[in-house]
Amino acid sequence: MNDLVLMRKNLFRKPVRTVLLVVSIFMAFLIFSVMLSFNHAITNFNALPNRMVTLNKINFTESLPIAYYDRLRQMEGVKAATHMNWFGGYYQDPVKGFLPVFAVDPETYFAVYGEDLPVTPEVRDKFFSERTAMLAAKPVADKWKWRVGQRIPMNSNIFSQANGSHTWEFTLVGVFDTPQGSSQTGSVLIHFDYFNETITFGRDRIGWIPFLTTSATVNDKVAQAIDQRFMNSQDETSTQDEAAFNKSFAAQLGNIALVVTLVVGAAFGAILLIVGTTMALAVRERTREVGVLKTLGFSSGRVLAMVLGESLLLSIFGSGLGMLGAAGLLELVKNAMAGGGPPMSFAPIVLWWGIPIAIALGLVTGLAPALGAYRLKIVDALGRR
Amino acid sequence: MADLIRLTDVEKSYTRGKEKIVIFDRLTMHIEAGDFVAIMGPSGSGKTTLLNLVGGTDRADKGAIEFDSARIDNLSESKLTQWRAANVGFIFQFYNLMPVLTAAQNVELPLLLTKLSGAKRRENVATALKIVGLADRAKHRPREMSGGQQQRVAIARAIVADPKLLLCDEPTGDLDRTTADEILGTLQVLNRDLGKTIIMVTHDAEAAKFAKRVLHLDKGQFDERELAA
Numbered sequence: 038m039n040d041l042v043l044m045r046k047n048l049f050r051k052p053v054r055t056v057l058l059v060v061s062i063f064m065a066f067l068i069f070s071v072m073l074s075f076n077h078a079i080t081n082f083n084a085l086p087n088r089m090v091t092l093n094k095i096n097f098t099e100s101l102p103i104a105y106y107d108r109l110r111q112m113e114g115v116k117a118a119t120h121m122n123w124f125g126g127y128y129q130d131p132v133k134g135f136l137p138v139f140a141v142d143p144e145t146y147f148a149v150y151g152e153d154l155p156v157t158p159e160v161r162d163k164f165f166s167e168r169t170a171m172l173a174a175k176p177v178a179d180k181w182k183w184r185v186g187q188r189i190p191m192n193s194n195i196f197s198q199a200n201g202s203h204t205w206e207f208t209l210v211g212v213f214d215t216p217q218g219s220s221q222t223g224s225v226l227i228h229f230d231y232f233n234e235t236i237t238f239g240r241d242r243i244g245w246i247p248f249l250t251t252s253a254t255v256n257d258k259v260a261q262a263i264d265q266r267f268m269n270s271q272d273e274t275s276t277q278d279e280a281a282f283n284k285s286f287a288a289q290l291g292n293i294a295l296v297v298t299l300v301v302g303a304a305f306g307a308i309l310l311i312v313g314t315t316m317a318l319a320v321r322e323r324t325r326e327v328g329v330l331k332t333l334g335f336s337s338g339r340v341l342a343m344v345l346g347e348s349l350l351l352s353i354f355g356s357g358l359g360m361l362g363a364a365g366l367l368e369l370v371k372n373a374m375a376g377g378g379p380p381m382s383f384a385p386i387v388l389w390w391g392i393p394i395a396i397a398l399g400l401v402t403g404l405a406p407a408l409g410a411y412r413l414k415i416v417d418a419l420g421r422r
Numbered sequence: 423m424a425d426l427i428r429l430t431d432v433e434k435s436y437t438r439g440k441e442k443i444v445i446f447d448r449l450t451m452h453i454e455a456g457d458f459v460a461i462m463g464p465s466g467s468g469k470t471t472l473l474n475l476v477g478g479t480d481r482a483d484k485g486a487i488e489f490d491s492a493r494i495d496n497l498s499e500s501k502l503t504q505w506r507a508a509n510v511g512f513i514f515q516f517y518n519l520m521p522v523l524t525a526a527q528n529v530e531l532p533l534l535l536t537k538l539s540g541a542k543r544r545e546n547v548a549t550a551l552k553i554v555g556l557a558d559r560a561k562h563r564p565r566e567m568s569g570g571q572q573q574r575v576a577i578a579r580a581i582v583a584d585p586k587l588l589l590c591d592e593p594t595g596d597l598d599r600t601t602a603d604e605i606l607g608t609l610q611v612l613n614r615d616l617g618k619t620i621i622m623v624t625h626d627a628e629a630a631k632f633a634k635r636v637l638h639l640d641k642g643q644f645d646e647r648e649l650a651a
Contacts, residue, residue, distance in 0.1 A: 038527050039534065046522040329518045332479055333579075334507020334535045336500055415479040419514070 040339070044346045047323070054315065059355040061311055065304040066359025066395070067366070070387045072297040074367055077384035084220070084279035086253035087116075088149065091263055092245035092282070094273040098123075100242035101272050108266065109246055114259035118248035119145035122232065125195035126225060128181055136177060138191060138225040139244075140232035143170075149247050153221040160211030164226070171207035172226040178212040185209055191227070196236045205235065220279075247279070305398065313402040316348050320406035327410045328418025341411040348403025349396065356395035360387060425491075426455040426586060426619050427476055432485030434471055445471045446642040448485070455490075455586070458613040458620040460633035467639045469623040470591055476621065477589045478506045490586070507535045511580030511618075515592035517572040519564040525551065525575045526560040532583040550578035554608055570601035577608060581618070588612065590622040594629050606632040 049055050091109060093099035103120065110118035119142050126138025143165045147154060156164075156172070164170045171189060183189060192204050207227055215222045233240055250259050260276035267274045277285065320327070330340055364383035371381045434446040445468045453459055461469050474480035475487060478494055487495040494505055511532075519528045526547050533543040551557050554574040564572050573593060580588055590609065594602035610632055612618045622633060630636045638645050 038523075038530050042527075043520075043523070043534075046520075050522045325518065326520055329514075329520075330531070331503070332477075332506070332512050333532050334503055336503050416474055419479075419518075 040343055040346070044343055044350055047343075048347050048350055051319070054319070055351070058312055058315055058351055059358065061308055062352060062355025062398070063359040063362065065301075065308045066356040066391060067362050068304055069297075069301045069394075070360045070363030070383065070391060071366060072300060073387050073390065074363065074384040075381065076297050077386050078381050079283065084283060085249070086278070087250045087256065088247060088279040089250060089256060089260060089276055090245055090247050090279060090282040091274050091276040094264075094275045097245060097285075099272070100239060100244055101246065101274065103241045103243050105267065105272070105274070106243060106246050109248065109263055112259070112262060112266070114250050114255045114262070116249040116251045117145065117148040118246055119149045120229065120243040120246050121146070122229060122242075122244040123195070124191075124227065124232065125193045127192050127194060128189070129192075131192070131194055134181075134192075136191075136225050137223055138193075138227060140229040141226050142229050143226075146226070149249055150220060153215070153219045154213050156211050156213050163210040167208060167210060168228050168231040169205075169207050170210040170228065173209060173212050174215045174221060174223050174225070175212045176215070177223055177225060178209065183209050183212075185211060191225075196232075196239070198235050199237055205232075253278075305394070309398065309402060312348070312351065312398070313405065316344075316351075316402050317406045317409070319347075320344055320410055324413065324418050325420075327413055328415050331413070331415050331418070337411045340413075341407045344407035344410045345400060345403040348407075349399035352395050352399030352402065356391060356398070360391050363387070424455055425452045426457070426489065427621075428452040428486075428488040428491075429475070430486040430488075432475065432487060433483045434468075434475065434480075435483060444642065446482075449642060449644075451637075451644055453619065453621065455619055456613070456617055458610070458632075458634040459622070460630035460636045461621065461623045461639055462625065462627070462630055462636060463639035468642045469639055472639065473589045473591055473621065473623055476587075477510050477512060478502045507532060507583065509585050509587055511583070511585040511588045513573070513576050513580050513588060513590040513593045515595040517564070517569070517576045517596075519572055519575055519579075521564050524561050524563055525556060525567070525578075528564070528575055529578045529582050531579060536583065546582055547578075550582040551575075553581065553612075554578045568601075569597050570604060573597065573601075573605050574608065577605070577612075581612060581616070586619055588618050588620045590620060590624075592624055593622060594624070594626060599628070602626070602629060603632075 091101075091105070093101055100122070106118060106120045109115060121142075122140040124138035124140050126136045128134035128136055147161065154161075154172070160172075164172050171191070173183065177183075187209050189207050189209055190204050191207055194203070197203050198205070205227075213221065215224075229243075250256055256278055260278075263276045264274050327340055331337065335343075360383075367381050367383050429449055429451050432446050432449045433444075434449075435442055435444045437443070449468075449472075461472065463469050471480065475482050478497075482495055485495070486493055489505070489509065494502065497505060519525075520531070523531075526544075529547045529550050530543055533546060536543075538546070548557065548560070551560055554577050556571060556574050556578065559567060559571060559575075562571075564575070567575070573596075577593075588609070593609070594605050597605060606629055609620055609622070613620050613634075620633070622629070624630055635648070637648050
């Protein structure tokens with residue numbers, strides 16, 4: 038036996054109470070881990086330091102004239118540029134079949150995002166040469182059981198064709214794997230030219246312009262030059278690096294970071310009170326035993342450490358389960374989304390924050406009862422006067 | 423025999439509300455090594471306070487307390503704790519065992535304060551349980567044992583670190599006569615065969631007969647003739 042065994046046995050002397058405490062900590066850390074991972078996923082796509090995005094100053098739902106692309110790619114400091122449009126795509130069902138379909142200029146798109154599009158030269162050339170060609174991320178193709186060469190009817194909840202149809206047919210020419218955090222996670226790519234020629238409104242307008250600078254060190258200078266170039270025009274621009282763009286994109290969904298802070302803060306606040314009160318009660322019930330330990334020769338410091346150790350064990354156990362549960366849950370979500378949406382997975386940043394929070398929670402909730410046990414006099418504990 | 427414990431002009435009082443209750447006023451006494459002393463007296467006479475002072479779980483207001491010719495009343499809190507762990511075994515009326523631990527684990531508790539290896543600790547625990555006749559109950563929890571068996575475990579816990587002094591506060595107060603006599607017989611064996619010095623506080627005159635001598639405490643003072651004997 039050692040102190041750890043004693044702590045563990047004391048912790049589980051009332052199993053129902055301990056299990057309920059563990060469950061409450063588990064829930065708090067599950068929420069914390071999922072929300073933080075979600076926030077991380079939508080703000081941290083695979084961003085290159087020298088990859089930037091120019092979009093309409095109003096927001097990303099407002100388009101830009103295609104002429105901006107031609108002007109921008111010739112500006113100093115721009116190494117390569119492309120453009121893309123949000124297609125508003127879905128397959129079969131508007132809700133269940135939602136897909137991030139982008140109308141892109143194939144050659145330039147590969148120039149800017151090539152490292153995230155691992156396809157063979159043959160597939161790439163096929164995508165370049167066929168106007169109705171479509172490339173899809175592998176999880177998307179797997180989910181819908183698409184085969185290369187298959188004609189895929191893709192719907193748009195925004196655009197329509199001259200005949201009133203909202204459906205375009207594309208030929209799947211290849212699929213690509215998307216590594217963790219890839220900018221192309223869940224993407225489906227179609228030709229801008231084909232899209233542009235068949236839509237009934239918004240023709241010759243593009244969603245946004247991703248581009249590479251010659252070096253990340255010139256990012257600010259290039260961004261400033263671009264936005265100045267289009268200042269006072271009908272469509273003023275806002276140029277950001279890719280990470281900032283991802284964050285502003287996420288901000289359209291709401292202030293996720295604030296939501297995370299508030300929800301998690303409330304959860305941890307409640308846990309602090311519940312666990313703190315219960316720990317104090319649990320140690321108070323053992324006043325006599327604390328007195329016995331001190332009588333036997335356990336120092337006050339050692340008794341303090343043991344009580345703190347109990348609350349730490351509780352916190353680490355509950356939070357560990359919570360983070361583990363979140364990892365499993367996120368994996369399920371990831372599989373269910375089949376690569377659609379942001380790359381949802383357990384973010385390492387959860388551990389970075391979760392472990393210190395768990396330790397702090399354990400120490401804070403255990404501090405008051407531990408100090409009480411530390412200060413307890415043997416004669417008072419045993420009622421021996 | 424040399425004195426194991428010597429109290430000289432010890433004063434002790436408590437404050438209860440605005441009232442000051444004097445327990446000992448210049449108490450002087452000594453107990454020899456190897457003695458088995460029963461201390462009797464009415465409630466409030468200071469019996470338990472005396473055990474607290476001798477066992478280092480409470481402090482005197484004034485006076486000197488010596489153990490084996492060394493002062494313990496002026497030790498720091500941590501030194502006093504270490505001294506207690508090394509030299510004193512405690513046996514309480516209500517056993518005070520940890521309910522979540524087995525008999526063996528309860529007995530092992532004082533050894534966690536030593537540098538003994540796990541194997542050596544287990545060996546000492548087995549020996550202590552054998553001495554009190556509970557070798558076969560090592561894995562039982564307190565609630566699975568009778569009161570007498572629990573008190574035997576408490577005795578094993580008190581002797582496992584081989585202290586010179588055993589302090590017993592009403593060790594048979596919660597037991598029937600037969601069981602009480604068995605426990606007291608065990609204490610006699612520890613005193614006679616292992617040389618433990620025992621101070622036992624009791625209200626029970628029958629229990630006191632197991633001691634080598636009986637001291638009566640009243641209003642914080644011993645009977646001078648008994649002390650001199």
